Amino acid sequence: MGWNSWNWFAGKVTDADIRKAADLLVSSGMRDAGYVYVNIDDTWQGKRDANGVIQANEKFPDMKALADYVHSKGLKIGIYSSPGPQTCARYEGSLGHEEQDAKTYAEWGMDYLKYDLCSFGKNMKEEHPNDPDAQNKMMRDAYVKMHNAILKAGRPMVFSLCQYGFDQSWQWAPEVGGNLWRTTDDIRANYDSMILIGLSQAGLSKFAGPGHWNDPDMLEVGNGKMTHEENISHMTMWSMLAAPLIAGNNFTEMNDDVRSILTNKEVIAIDQDMLGKQGDRVWAGEETEIWSRPLADGSVALAIFNLSHDRNVMRGLRLHLKEAGFPSGTAHARDLWTHKDLGVIKDTNVFTMQRHGAVLLKLTK
Ligand code: GLA
Numbered sequence: 001m002g003w004n005s006w007n008w009f010a011g012k013v014t015d016a017d018i019r020k021a022a023d024l025l026v027s028s029g030m031r032d033a034g035y036v037y038v039n040i041d042d043t044w045q046g047k048r049d050a051n052g053v054i055q056a057n058e059k060f061p062d063m064k065a066l067a068d069y070v071h072s073k074g075l076k077i078g079i080y081s082s083p084g085p086q087t088c089a090r091y092e093g094s095l096g097h098e099e100q101d102a103k104t105y106a107e108w109g110m111d112y113l114k115y116d117l118c119s120f121g122k123n124m125k126e127e128h129p130n131d132p133d134a135q136n137k138m139m140r141d142a143y144v145k146m147h148n149a150i151l152k153a154g155r156p157m158v159f160s161l162c163q164y165g166f167d168q169s170w171q172w173a174p175e176v177g178g179n180l181w182r183t184t185d186d187i188r189a190n191y192d193s194m195i196l197i198g199l200s201q202a203g204l205s206k207f208a209g210p211g212h213w214n215d216p217d218m219l220e221v222g223n224g225k226m227t228h229e230e231n232i233s234h235m236t237m238w239s240m241l242a243a244p245l246i247a248g249n250n251f252t253e254m255n256d257d258v259r260s261i262l263t264n265k266e267v268i269a270i271d272q273d274m275l276g277k278q279g280d281r282v283w284a285g286e287e288t289e290i291w292s293r294p295l296a297d298g299s300v301a302l303a304i305f306n307l308s309h310d311r312n313v314m315r316g317l318r319l320h321l322k323e324a325g326f327p328s329g330t331a332h333a334r335d336l337w338t339h340k341d342l343g344v345i346k347d348t349n350v351f352t353m354q355r356h357g358a359v360l361l362k363l364t365k
Helices: 006-012 015-027 063-072 100-109 118-129 131-154 190-197 230-238 257-261 265-271
Strands: 001-003 037-038 045-048 053-055 075-080 111-116 158-162 181-183 213-215 282-283 289-293 301-307 330-335 338-346 358-364
Touching: 001 075, 015 037, 015 063, 053 100, 063 075, 063 100, 075 100, 075 330, 100 118, 100 131, 111 131, 131 158, 158 282, 190 230, 230 257, 230 289, 230 301, 230 338, 230 358
Parallel strands: 001 037, 037 075, 075 111, 111 158, 158 181, 181 213
Antiparallel strands: 045 053, 282 289, 289 301, 301 358, 330 338, 330 358
């Protein structure tokens, strides 16, 4: 869990923005809710010196001092690069300098590296035209190379693979050292983008587990024009998916509603459940989906998503409690967004949801 600069600041991010984000993570209660990584995304890179050592650009005058500052707040710090010659925003990549870069990140005090394929895709195609298998091998090798470089640098770093889910990343990313791997293209700050990504994660639960996670991309809660209900759906879905919760909003403008959605402890507890078992789809109707997730204490998280663009009441919905592990068709339920115990619910219980809304329940026998 943490925060990343890209979804809000994109190419404009500066040292001051990162320090401010760290300050606000603490004062807003986000850190204490679990958001501990402060990740600098693309556009921090400057040129290499005569020995090939990467320098930060003028927006980041002293990376070591910045890392020290973030650490002094009880937080961790992350950085970003690409296996290619250039990053996606066309800044300097790590190709040919992997060990040197990992060493530099370690010296600066970095705790996390997001490694984004970007221009390396072009190299793969040029070296192995029309040979997807050879291209895939080249990509895996590039990730292994940086993984080994991090190990050699001797500072523990979370290794985050970003290659947009190409070649079914979940099948091989753990083998190349990935702690998390993107499963999709970039998220956008709107409901359609978010929910399309969320629903497309169905079937991927078996590939995730403690230390290696599917990453449906960073949160857009608090960005764009997403409504309260849409932000609830976003956070509900990411928690069902055991997804990394990397906030991407501008804390300087965070309102209470957004803060309370991001810091809902009962919802975060689902995301961070120690069993580490990702949830999956139980049932899909035209305008409704039901997902479930087994939890460490033997209970089950059940999420109901209202995908409808205009209706606000779900009629005739069966909760599919049997399919979610409750053969009796009844369960004790707690609503994790309203923080209310609902007592015993039946399969036929009806929930009222606004358009694009969601309900998240914790069910026990
Ligand atoms: C890609 C990634 C994004 C972000 C940008 C930065 O698009 O998927 O998450 O890191 O690059 O350029």
